[in-house]
Amino acid sequence: MSRVALVLRKDLLVLRRSPLLLSLLIVYPLLVAGLVGLVAGYGSSKPRVALVDEDHLPPVVRIGGREFRISDAIDEVGKNVHLVRMSAGEAARQLRAGRVVATLTVPQGFLRELKTGLTSPSLVYQTIHGGISSRVTQQVQALVYTLNRRVQQAFVGTDLRYVQLILHGGDTTFGGKTYHVLGLDRMHDLLVRLPKSRERDRVAEFARIAGVALGQTGNLLASTANPIALERAPEKSRSSLLSAQVQAYALALTITFLALLLAAGALAAERDENAIGRLARGLVSLGELVWAKIALAAVVALALGLAIAVVFGVIVEAGGVVGGEPWVRLPLLAVGLLLAGASLGALGSLLGALAREARTASLVAVLVVMPIVFLGLVPKQVVPAAGWISDALPFAHAVRYFSSSLYDARPWATVVRELAWLAGLGAVFGLGARLATRRLLA
Amino acid sequence: MSRAESVLRARGVARRFGAQIALEPTDLDIAAGETVALIGPNGAGKSTLLSILAGSLEPSAGTVERVDGIRVGWVPQRPSLYDRLTARENLELFARLERERQPSAVAGELLSMFELPPDRPSASLSVGNRQRLNVAIALLGSPRVLLLDEPTASLDPGQRRRLWEMVSGATVVFSTQNLEEIGLYASRVAVLQRGRLTFDGPVGEYERVHAAEVFT
Numbered sequence: 001m002s003r004v005a006l007v008l009r010k011d012l013l014v015l016r017r018s019p020l021l022l023s024l025l026i027v028y029p030l031l032v033a034g035l036v037g038l039v040a041g042y043g044s045s046k047p048r049v050a051l052v053d054e055d056h057l058p059p060v061v062r063i064g065g066r067e068f069r070i071s072d073a074i075d076e077v078g079k080n081v082h083l084v085r086m087s088a089g090e091a092a093r094q095l096r097a098g099r100v101v102a103t104l105t106v107p108q109g110f111l112r113e114l115k116t117g118l119t120s121p122s123l124v125y126q127t128i129h130g131g132i133s134s135r136v137t138q139q140v141q142a143l144v145y146t147l148n149r150r151v152q153q154a155f156v157g158t159d160l161r162y163v164q165l166i167l168h169g170g171d172t173t174f175g176g177k178t179y180h181v182l183g184l185d186r187m188h189d190l191l192v193r194l195p196k197s198r199e200r201d202r203v204a205e206f207a208r209i210a211g212v213a214l215g216q217t218g219n220l221l222a223s224t225a226n227p228i229a230l231e232r233a234p235e236k237s238r239s240s241l242l243s244a245q246v247q248a249y250a251l252a253l254t255i256t257f258l259a260l261l262l263a264a265g266a267l268a269a270e271r272d273e274n275a276i277g278r279l280a281r282g283l284v285s286l287g288e289l290v291w292a293k294i295a296l297a298a299v300v301a302l303a304l305g306l307a308i309a310v311v312f313g314v315i316v317e318a319g320g321v322v323g324g325e326p327w328v329r330l331p332l333l334a335v336g337l338l339l340a341g342a343s344l345g346a347l348g349s350l351l352g353a354l355a356r357e358a359r360t361a362s363l364v365a366v367l368v369v370m371p372i373v374f375l376g377l378v379p380k381q382v383v384p385a386a387g388w389i390s391d392a393l394p395f396a397h398a399v400r401y402f403s404s405s406l407y408d409a410r411p412w413a414t415v416v417r418e419l420a421w422l423a424g425l426g427a428v429f430g431l432g433a434r435l436a437t438r439r440l441l442a
Numbered sequence: 443m444s445r446a447e448s449v450l451r452a453r454g455v456a457r458r459f460g461a462q463i464a465l466e467p468t469d470l471d472i473a474a475g476e477t478v479a480l481i482g483p484n485g486a487g488k489s490t491l492l493s494i495l496a497g498s499l500e501p502s503a504g505t506v507e508r509v510d511g512i513r514v515g516w517v518p519q520r521p522s523l524y525d526r527l528t529a530r531e532n533l534e535l536f537a538r539l540e541r542e543r544q545p546s547a548v549a550g551e552l553l554s555m556f557e558l559p560p561d562r563p564s565a566s567l568s569v570g571n572r573q574r575l576n577v578a579i580a581l582l583g584s585p586r587v588l589l590l591d592e593p594t595a596s597l598d599p600g601q602r603r604r605l606w607e608m609v610s611g612a613t614v615v616f617s618t619q620n621l622e623e624i625g626l627y628a629s630r631v632a633v634l635q636r637g638r639l640t641f642d643g644p645v646g647e648y649e650r651v652h653a654a655e656v657f658t
Contacts, residue, residue, distance in 0.1 A: 006538050010524065017526040017563070277498035278522040278579070281514075283539040441499055442459060 003284045007292035008299070011266050015300075025258065025304065030311060032250045046082040047136045050091035052105040063115055063154045081139040095128065102127035102136045104143070114151065156221045163217045184211040247312055248403035251305050251333075252340070253373055256395050258304060259297035259341045260365040263348025267293045267433070268361035271440040286437045290430060293352070294345040301341025302334060309333060309406075332405040332415065339419055340398035343426035347394065350429050353436035397421040447473040449512050449613060450495060450587055455504035457490050464490040466637045467504060472587060472615055479628035479645075480617040486634040488617040489519055489591050495615065496589045515585030519592050519617075521576035525565035529558045529575050533582070540583035552578040555608065569596045577605060590616035594623065625649070 113121035169183020313325030355361035376396040380387025404414035493499035496516035537545035631648040633641035
């Protein structure tokens with residue numbers, strides 16, 4: 001067994017003998033994965049919204065001569081929001097108690113106003129303040145959008161029937177009386193039978209042009225009702241879920257915390273235990289010692305990262321989140337975990353060598369983690385300097401790698417680029433750690 | 443002492459810690475079979491010189507030569523071992539690093555020889571047992587020269603006697619504040635004062651001429 005492997009095995013044994021630290025290492029990723037799973041579950045859960053029907057809408061509504069079912073429109077929205085019918089008083093109580101996140105009221109006279117088409121009736125929407133309100137508002141807006149489209153289709157259909165009547169003629173009922181309409185086609189036929197005159201030709205020409213123009217009315221009305229249609233493009237990613245990003249951040253945050261802490265503490269502990277002097281006598285070179293700590297961080301990052309991914313995947317599968325967990329990508333994820341752990345381990349070793357004492361090194365590592373993570377969260381487009389600094393640290397590259405390796409349909413370009421970054425940063429920090437480790441002998 | 447008889451040679455070794463001079467340029471030859479006592483007041487540079495001879499500390503200047511690449515065992519003043527490992531695990535780890543062919547067997551022999559509890563974490567051992575484990579680790583790899591930095595400081599008289607019995611026959615350089623040990627075990631004395639080697643000679647000459655001056 002190589003000297004690096006011997007020191008690594010010793011460090012893993014020491015880790016196993018540290019019950020508190022070991023518990024933290026087991027509980028921490030489970031906790032993070034659980035929280036991430038909850039967030040993912042929240043992302044796909046249906047907020048409960050109260051529907052107060054003060055107008056007593058019938059199951060089937062007839063608008064513009066066309067019937068449509070209100071419940072169908074509600075069901076369509078119900079895919080994203082759980083609409084619960086209740087009285088106005090009960091809705092107000094449940095909103096105050098937080099049992100519903102919003103109330104949607106259909107006021108009295110809503111349907112009458114809608115049928116006349118003279119004024120636009122309103123639905124009254126009330127929601128709580130908080131993180132979820134914007135999401136519920138979007139869902140309610142989607143409901144109104146759906147209703148509007150259906151009503152528009154009904155009105156357009158009615159208008160088109162009148163146009164057809166004017167064009168081709170026929171019987172129609174209005175105000176309880178039945179009327180016979182001649183229609184432009186038959187009007188033209190009748191006109192051409194009349195004695196030829198300049199006036200007859202002018203009226204016949206008008207009837208022909210009016211017929212052609214009204215023939216285009218259908219398309220025009222349809223395009224006026226929906227000038228812009230929203231069409232969903234085919235997805236390029238395996239999943240566009242929020243949970244994909246959350247999982248990538250959870251993995252990166254966990255291994256950043258653990259790899260930095262372990263590598264920094266383990267290297268400085270060699271001095272605390274006075275072992276480095278004995279090792280440096282030719283038993284283990286300083287370079288090999290740094291390698292052992294990098295390997296320790298990489299191995300622990302791999303084990304815990306995979307544990308998080310598996311726990312997260314189980315939660316995702318159990319929660320029925322759309323897209324599910326990409327199990328076949330775990331080997332690709334493992335490569336990234338190993339290299340990200342090594343790169344962070346090199347940075348941790350540098351911190352440990354500079355701090356010299358295990359307690360100081362651990363404290364420094366903990367203090368350094370948060371700025372590294374927050375820098376990684378700031379978009380480069382917003383604060384370019386934060387992006388540059390973040391590029392010089394492994395966290396942001398680990399996030400991009402994990403996200404791409406798990407969820408991109410074609411991850412290879414990103415994966416190779418981020419692996420190169422992680423390897424390069426690991427080499428730089430490792431070299432720095434090797435040079436700084438001389439301080440531990442003094 | 444002739445150069446040919448030396449197994450360990452220091453030439454002009456010196457050490458600075460920042461602006462502080464811990465050891466001025468020093469020459470020292472250790473011959474096979476001799477037991478050299480390194481004495482001097484606290485802060486005189488004894489541990490620094492032994493660490494440089496052991497190879498655990500790089501000198502700021504000068505060189506250390508191990509004749510024919512002989513192996514050197516080192517017992518630092520503060521035990522150098524892993525607290526969370528047991529005595530057996532510490533011995534087996536260092537035995538493997540020292541390339542012992544049968545690390546488990548060698549560890550077992552040393553545990554028996556030093557009467558150490560094998561399976562308790564080293565952190566829970568008594569001060570005396572930790573020091574014995576510290577010495578036992580130094581004996582791994584069959585070193586021809588032993589460098590002992592105040593090895594008996596935390597041992598009771600019986601343990602001191604047993605320690606000297608165990609290392610007898612090897613070439614030994616030891617630092618001590620216990621002047622009785624000089625007469626009992628040393629064949630030669632080297633005196634360090636304020637980082638400078640002020641005497642290097644036989645025990646008899648030291649006792650006759652310098653003993654009264656060293657610690658005044």
